[in-house]
Amino acid sequence: MQWYDLVRGLHILAVIAWMAGIMYLPRLFAYHADAVPGSEMDKTFQTMELKLYRIIMGPAMIVAFLLGLTLIWLDGSARLGWGFLLKPWMITKLIGVVFMIGWHHFLGAARKRFVAGTNTRSARFWKMTNELPFLAAIVMVIAVTTEFGS
Ligand code: HEM
Incomplete structure (x- = not known):
């Protein structure tokens, strides 16, 4: 199963890049929330957030997802059987995947609100919710490494 190990x-690696972005973007939002709309600071944060979202997070999510689907196919057809x-x-891992993709798009929608100058969420909100994807990542990684209940 050399292919399997390479794809894994x-x-x-793609998950690492995706998670880095998913955890850094709300940090930028936390500082951005205190910037005056239309100010130099506001525009700088907008550029940083756009680049992080479009150049790192988007492609990393797509690659992680496609490689994850490939692993499902290799596991189902050759390694573990579809059961x-x-x-x-x-199931735990897949619930985590749904949450992570949802969170990614939630952050994307928030980024658009910053661009429109209509953000209403506080720096405190972004700092407090920042740990959620990391908690989900812990559950997902432990689920796949222990394969509990199998
Ligand atoms: C985007 C959708 C994703 C899909 C479809 C997916 C699917 C998979 C599959 C089928 C495996 C192989 C499981 C096995 O048989 O051992 C795997 C491995 C793994 N996944 Fe994902 N995954 C996704 C996202 C993620 C995310 C977000 C994380 C972490 C936060 C993650 C972390 C891992 C790790 C660490 C492994 C290697 C586990 C091992 O070999 O022991 N994956 N993934």
């Missing part, structure tokens, strides 16, 4: 390594999709660890 590339999947983990693995219903194992508790894989």
Whole structure:
């Protein structure tokens, strides 16, 4: 299963890039929330956020997703059999995937509100919710590494 191991390594690398962005973008929002709309500071944050979202997070999410689908196909057809999709660890992982993709788009919508000058969420909100994707990542990684319930 050399292909499997290569795809798994590339999947983990794409996930690292995606997670880096998902955790850094709300940090930028936390500082951005205190900038005066239309100010130099506001425009600088907008540029940083756009580049992070479009150049890092978007492509990393797509690559992580496509490689994840490839792993599902390799697992189902050659390694574990399709029953693995219903194992508790894989269901947990898939719930995490849905949350992470949802969170990604939630951040994308928030970025657009900053551009429109209509952000209403405080720096405190962004600092407090920042840990959620990391908690989800812990659950997802432990689910796939332990394969609990299989
Ligand atoms: C984007 C959609 C994703 C899909 C479809 C997906 C799917 C998969 C699949 C099928 C495996 C192989 C599981 C196995 O048989 O051992 C895997 C491995 C892995 N995934 Fe994902 N994944 C996704 C996103 C993520 C995310 C967001 C994280 C972390 C936050 C993550 C972390 C990992 C890790 C660490 C492994 C390697 C586990 C091991 O080999 O022990 N994945 N993924």
